[in-house]
Amino acid sequence: MITEKYPFLLPIRVAQRKVFFYTSMRFDGHTYAKELQEEQLPNLIFSAENKLYNPDTGFDMVYQENKVFNLKLLAKKLNGLLIKPGETFSFWQAVRHANKETPYKEGLVLKNGKICVSSGGGLCQMSNLLFWVFLHSPLLIVERHTHRTKGFPTLANGEPEGVDATISEGWLDLKMKNNTDRIFQLVITFDDENIVISLLANKPGRLIYEIEGKDLSYYRKKDVIVEKINIYRCERSMDTRNIISEKLLYENQREVSYQLPDNTPIIERRPDTNE
Secondary structure (H helix, E strand, C coil): CHHHHCHHHHHHHHHHHHHHHHHHHCCCCCEECCCECCCCCCEEEEEEEEECCCCCCCCCCHHHHHHHHHHHHHHHHHCCEEECCCEEEEHHHHHCCCCCCCCCCEEEEEECCEEEEEECCCCHHHHHHHHHHHHCCCCEEEECCCCCEECCCCCCCCCCCCCCCCCECCCECCEEECCCCCCEEEEEEECCCEEEEEEEECCCCCEEEEEEEEEEEEEEECCEEEEEEEEEEEEEECCCCCEEEEEEEEEEEEEECCCCCCCCCCEECCCCCCC
16 A cells, blocks of 8 residues: 555545545435434333453553543543434444544554554444444444454453444444434443443334354464354344344454464365355
């Protein structure tokens, strides 16, 4: 890439991408959710939490503190956000200018498969958790991207592999559309150890959504290990608990940059295959 050869051009390239990024959204046919409401809607659809601090990164814990600082900046733009019928949630539209008055601090990010330090590091924890919450609702995936590389083992929090959602302003977004007749609302809270995201609605839900990862496997592609898993969503009747439908949402593949446990089966692919 030209910016790798001439790093001084990178800020210009980033600014150019952001202008194109936001301008294109003005003409893409979506109406983006922007209204914040302090009063909470009455019906809980789904709630999930994540640990704020990961002591196993191998980096100074100051970067975990900085990440929490960054997440709380984002939360000011997201807490109370309404997603009305016909509207689309866009991560970047919702949190745009979150750091306008108070700059993001340096945190950990994955770049080209390596963990490094960068301003605004750690924002993906918010997009990851948002996506997990959205998967337990009737909101439809418009845009979502997996992390190219998985840098840490998944924390034991009940989520399957492959339900992450990476974001990069100017390049990658998380978008979910509300094609229902209900209004949804995000509520984000923190305690000393956790971030909690709840999705509320103005009308009670009629379905229970269960997310399952199936066919988890690892295979070797050239000199890297790739994780592959299929993500399914099962819809159950809230009244009877009977299964209404089950469908494959997507197939997720990403490289693994940490050492897997010694007993992990790894499929050896022939050099003449496509994988």
